[in-house]
Amino acid sequence: MKMIEKMQPRAGLRVxxxxxxxxxxxxxxxxxxxxxxxxxxxxxDEASLQRAELAYPGIQTVKADVASEADVARMLDLARERFGGLDVLVNNAGISGPTGAIDALELDEIRATLDINLLGQFLVVQKSAAMLRESDxxxxxNVSSVAGRLGYGLRTPYAATKWGIVGLTQSLAKEMGPDGIRVNAIxxxxxxxxxxxxxxxxxxxxEGVSYADMEQQYLANISLRRMVDPEDIASMALFLCSPAGANISGxxxxVCGNVETI
Structure with a gap:
């Protein structure tokens, strides 16, 4: 296989x-x-799913809340029904969670952040593990965040889940590696x-400042002084699932332009 061919996933993967x-x-x-x-x-979001169906002919969609065990089980049953199995899981679902001092946060907002961002990833892996083991x-x-390697004041529930995802990823890489399953976090x-x-x-x-000032504060903390695009994350996902990424796990x-602090 030529090197350029190794840089993208093979056709026909079930994702x-x-x-x-x-x-x-x-x-x-x-x-x-x-x-x-x-x-x-x-x-x-049903409206977003309907828009995706129109924008991407052939894409399969399902309404599901990753924090719901029943929804996740139904979603994975659909993957088996439509595709006959699964090769790649991208655990991307998450919410921003509340912003504020720790003693000012509502418990239900904290729980929702933990349930969707972290428990949701556990549930989807748990229900998809058997199909992934069948794949070659x-x-x-697992989509984490730079908040999974840096402390994030006023965003503690979010940061806690994103650090948790890194721990989940490294643990799953050890557990599932003998089955030939590679596990990485972006x-x-x-x-x-x-x-x-x-x-x-x-x-x-x-913090009582303007949007423009806060945006500049964020950009000043990035070595490249610019935001990344969603397509930058997608490129890394493709690479990790390509033959060129065959020995990258854990x-x-x-993908951040080197965020120095947040």
Whole structure:
């Protein structure tokens, strides 16, 4: 195989992307579709799923909440029914969680962040493990964040889950490696898009500064002084599932322009 051919996944991979109807998840799903993969996405937003169906002919969709065991089981049953199995799991679903001092946070907001961001990844891996073991190209990509390697004041529930995802990834790599399944985490930095705009706006309000000033604070903490695009994350996902990434496992890989602090 020529080196250039090793740099992209083989055609026909069966891929599940959670929260795949917008943002990073949509970029990853679209990228896999371009390689000839069979792609199933889930999301909790029916309108976004309908839009994805129109934008990407052939994509499979299902409404599912990754924090719901019943929804996850139904989603994986659908993957078996539609694809006959699964080769790649992209655990992307997550929420930003609350912004504020630890003693000002509502317990239900903390629990929702833990359930969706961390428990959700546990559940999806648990329900998909048998299918991934049957694959000859099994791979799991858990989407964490640079907040999974750096402390993040005023965003403690979010940061705690993202550090947890790195621990989950490294543990699963050891557990599932003997079955030929590679497990890695991607740690996106400040990703351009509506979600990041909301994060910046919430933090600006919490600190009593303007949106423009807060945005500049974020950019000043990045060595390259720029945000990354969702497609940058998708490119790394493709590489990790390509023959060129065959011996990469247990890694937490930042795609962030070198975020120095947050």
């Amino acid at each position: 599940l992307v959670t929260a795949g109807a917008s943002g990073i998840g949509e970029a990853i799903a679209s990228a896999f579709l371009e390689t000839g993969a069979k792609v199933l996405i889930c999301d909790i 190209a099994g791979a799991i990509i 740690l996106p930095g400040i990703v351009r898009g509506p979600r990041m705009e909301n994060v910046i706006r919430s933090r600006a309000e919490a 890694q937490a890989i930042s």
